[in-house]
Amino acid sequence: MGDSLNKSDIASLSDEIFESRITNHESPNSMSSSPLLADLIDALRCLPGVGAKTAQRMAFHVLERDRDGARKLAERLALAVERIGNCSRCRTFSEEEVCVYCASPSRDRGLLCVVETPVDQLAIEQATGYRGQYFVLLGRLSPLDGLGPKQLGLDLLATRLAEGEVQELIVATNPTVEGEATAHMLSQLARAAGVRASRLAHGVPLGGELEFIDRGTLAHAFGGRQEL
Amino acid sequence: MGDSLNKSDIASLSDEIFESRITNHESPNSMSSSPLLADLIDALRCLPGVGAKTAQRMAFHVLERDRDGARKLAERLALAVERIGNCSRCRTFSEEEVCVYCASPSRDRGLLCVVETPVDQLAIEQATGYRGQYFVLLGRLSPLDGLGPKQLGLDLLATRLAEGEVQELIVATNPTVEGEATAHMLSQLARAAGVRASRLAHGVPLGGELEFIDRGTLAHAFGGRQEL
Known part of the structure; x- marks a missing residue:
């Protein structure tokens, strides 16, 4: 009986922890010291294979150790999304009307x-x-x-x-x-x-x-x- | 003897493939249809746990399926890097002079x-x-x-x-x-x-x-x- 009591204690404790995580997760702004940071963590999840935990690790990593890299990434990401379209000849990604493969005379x-x-x-x-x-x-x-x-x-x-x-x-x-x-x-x-x-x-x-x-x-x- | 010949054939073939990968890897611009795309793949590697292959997958994913997400990520990344500093009281990340934890009257x-x-x-x-x-x-x-x-x-x-x-x-x-x-x-x-x-x-x-x-x-x- 002591055993079953312990088990239910543990279960309720786990639930409590789980609950608090869920709650925090649903209102990310409240869990972080900075709304901008919470926004960044949220935005990082658009990358494939990146969940809440990885996004968090990425955000903290770039802020702590690689702000230059992050700045460069932001620029290149914006530029790529804005400028990269599809090659009119072969439909691959290209920022030019015709991609390098199609334009190359040696191919x-x-x-x-x-x-x-x-x-x-x-x-x-x-x-x-x-x-x-x-x-x-x-x-x-x-x-x-x-x-x-x-x-x-x-x-x-x-x-x-x-x-x-x-x-x-x-x-x-x-x-x-x-x-x-x-x-x-x-x-x-x-x-x-x-x-x-x-x-x-x-x-x-x-x-x-x-x-x-x-x-x-x-x-x-x-x-x-x-x-x- | 026929066996050892085959093995060396395979070894040289693997080397060739490996070689071509290494070469391509050292000049990323030549391997992609778009220099902007190559730049983006390179920049993504500043994220922790992201190597050449993952960066490539991420870049193609956002370009193919989630340009809005990528645009948002670029904005938020730039904003976070520019605005997030450290709380003057507790040194955590904060875009304000004093972070929400330190400023909170209920803590x-x-x-x-x-x-x-x-x-x-x-x-x-x-x-x-x-x-x-x-x-x-x-x-x-x-x-x-x-x-x-x-x-x-x-x-x-x-x-x-x-x-x-x-x-x-x-x-x-x-x-x-x-x-x-x-x-x-x-x-x-x-x-x-x-x-x-x-x-x-x-x-x-x-x-x-x-x-x-x-x-x-x-x-x-x-x-x-x-x-x-």
Whole structure:
């Protein structure tokens, strides 16, 4: 019985602590020594993966140790949001009308790699030696989210293919259900324009162990085995 | 032998990939479609726990999905860095000459809790029902880092104690070597001013299991056991 008493004591205590946190959390201005600081903590939560606790740590960190960095971040953030739009040719992020990839004379105009997002484009650019051009869908086919061919800029892509410069369309959408559907539509588009379409190889990732690789990937890798 | 050839092939390939990443990393402007974007990614790294990859994810996220949030963050960051200074009485972050804690008439002026940083102050404020005043050291005694009594504002604290209003000095420094040294100096300061000093209890944390608690903490908890 002494035990159960203790337990309920502890439970009520935890509730009290929890309660006070909730209350404080709902009125952030009251919990901080400075309303501006509370506003900053709140605003930091727009960043992905940043919750209340991390935002707090970030705000205190920059105020205590890196005000110059914070000042610079504020400037660049404002500038980026204001000035960065989309390239009129490939739809990636760019502050110019035409992005550096599309404007570059040294990049092969016969190759066009289609990706879902600018991050995917950056990943390919960083990891591979690809020196062709890109087209960024800014999404994937997803009718439920209102993303159809028009939103993905497929009319722009069709015009580009019709120009006749592109020899090969490299489809680099994600291997998800929606990505696959998008890839299917892209291959149809390429066929209609008489352009060869290819896609990234599926297979065993470097450093992966066969034992732990999922069945689908392994089956793909086995089926697509290459001559040594 | 065929095996060792393969391995060296893979090693050289990995090196190549690694190399290209390193190269790209050293000249961030060349890896992105937009110099402003590269600047933003670079600036985001001033936040604690944010490396190259996370910064990249954050930049793309706000540009793709939350430009309003980013605009707000830029404003608040600039405003916070410009306007937030330190309270002249307790040295915590405050945009006013005297912070809300020090200015509040409802807080007990007989209790003074000394903490190392504003984050510690916030933690105590959120978790406990403490309604006294605070004093923030903005650091801990650490001669190697050039942090002596002067940098911790101990003269300000001594003046405060000499005013005679404070009845109890609650020492809430961290239980680290430097924090303990700071606590020792604070207790001497309190004794010199004839003020009672106390410190946070050491013991078993709530929800902790005895089996996994370190020896020092368990010894403290055992020695400081309390009547049921």
